[in-house]
Amino acid sequence: MVLFGQFLEILIGGLLSGVLYSLVALGFVLIFKASGVFNFAQGAMVLLAGLALVRSLDLLVANGFPFWTAIILGLVFAGIIMAVTAWLVERFVLGPLVNQDGLTLFMSTIGATFVLEGASQMIFGSDVYPLRLFPTDAWFLFESSFPGGILVNKLDVWGGLIAGILVAGLAIFFQRTKTGRALRAVADDHAAAQSVGIPISWIWFVVWLVAGLVALVAATVWGTKLGVQFSITFLALKALPVLIIGGFTSIPGAIVGGLIVGAGEKLAEGFLGPHIGGGIEYWFAYVLALAVLLVRPQGLFGERIIERI
Template identity: 60%
Template sequence: MAFFLETVFGGLMSGMMYSLVALGFVLIFKASGVFNFAQGAMVLVAALSMARFAEWLPKWFGFHNLLLANVLAFAISAVLMWAMAVVIERWVLRHLVNQEATTLLMATLGISYFMDGLGQIVFGSTVYSIDVGMPKDPAFILNSVFEGGILISIEDLTAAAVAALLVAALAFFFQYTSTGRALRAVADDHQAAQSIGIPLNRIWIIVWTVAGLVALVTGVIWGSKFGVQFSLSVAALRALPVVILGGLTSIPGAIIGGLIIGVGEKLSEVYLGPFVGGGIEIWFAYVLALVFLLFRPQGLFGEKIIDRV
């Protein structure tokens, strides 16, 4: 039983990482109706910025305080994500208002490749580390219940707590603020939102900035655990099945979908892998997403779209 609980806990922590990436997809889709393939590249650039500025700032200004370096690097990276949101809106999205969804999708693919190349030019292409002081040592809990206790990662637990706070803040933002309601209105109909005075350009800057901040938090956590490398943008796309499972328009769906897929991957690999030769963890999420596309394409919490003709 202890091993089973350890596996479930590990799956929940992996699922939380997927959920954070999926949040970026959901945020932009809710506000613009666009599936943003650049989200993985945003995670990569944000993580690279955090890692490199935390390394450069002490050298430039001659201090050795790790906390100060991380705080300044995070602030600079947040400003960078805002600047990228402004550039994307001014040079790309502004010219594609009311265009077909396919056109906007292709635009995000172009943005993704551009950001990958820009990140390599500006920050370099080797593997970098992020040290934000998260505890690395594991711990044993429930020693009195299970012999030897259950092994958990304090780092994963800390990351999950940060993710939970971020999700709560985003849910409040979308449900209880005027800007959040404006974002939902823009997603429903660009022209109708503009006709009642909602500034489409400003809304898009806001939502891409928020998605960039989510990408930054994700990149910091992921980079702290595994290091920052260019495969990170591809790894982030593993969150695609999470979006399909939870629903493209649901923030809670992104979280619950990520947890389901994270746990499912770990349990299937541990308990079914030995019978099929392993490797289930690689394709489990995509098979599950395919099943949902066949029988419930809107996902667990997505809105069912009905077109009447």
């Protein structure tokens, strides 16, 4: 019973922390779906959104604004920053590269990453800024059935809730709206989309804006967890195995991939770790991703590669 309680605790903790990976992975999926670009700058966008939010929040609170007003204004400000970023990226990075190879576009996002990282720290500062949007204490559940109960972090639960709402919203946007359909069309074939009158530059702006807002949501949760700091950009590396497992083109895939990675690495650390010396958590996700690549290269939920013969 003690072992089962421990298993449950690790599983729940792992699943919830996996949702947080999914939040970052979602931004990648959005841009990849709509423009075929693997956006290396997603991590930098999370940093930028987080910094814009935390710094404006601090400033507003210091000037005597009530906390809730400050949060709303801060979120609006960070949202505007992400919109400006989306416009700049479209105008100066992707716009001139219409119809270029996917690899070229990918390289250009690496460039954008450095610019974004540098600019955001130059403008907003480069310290560690604590963000307190969500409660960070823990619940102890089922104390009657398990000795000591099961520890669940409240922040992780919040993260899960937010991710759920976000995914539902995005799914509706992509499947039910005219702009969403146009986004999927652009993802399939830029030139053909242009030929039927879909303005590519507008679509790319929308995609980067949505990805920026997803980055903002991710920044609220991760910023509360770690503090807003430069190392948040490395989340992008953690999102990579999530994407490979779930599939680059699938929103549900990003969620399921995140859950698998989160639960997998925590369980491996908890149960395999003691036998082989620990530290598994940091590389287990990549091994999982490698296994998926061997068996199902498009990922669990990725779009089938359509080839007519």
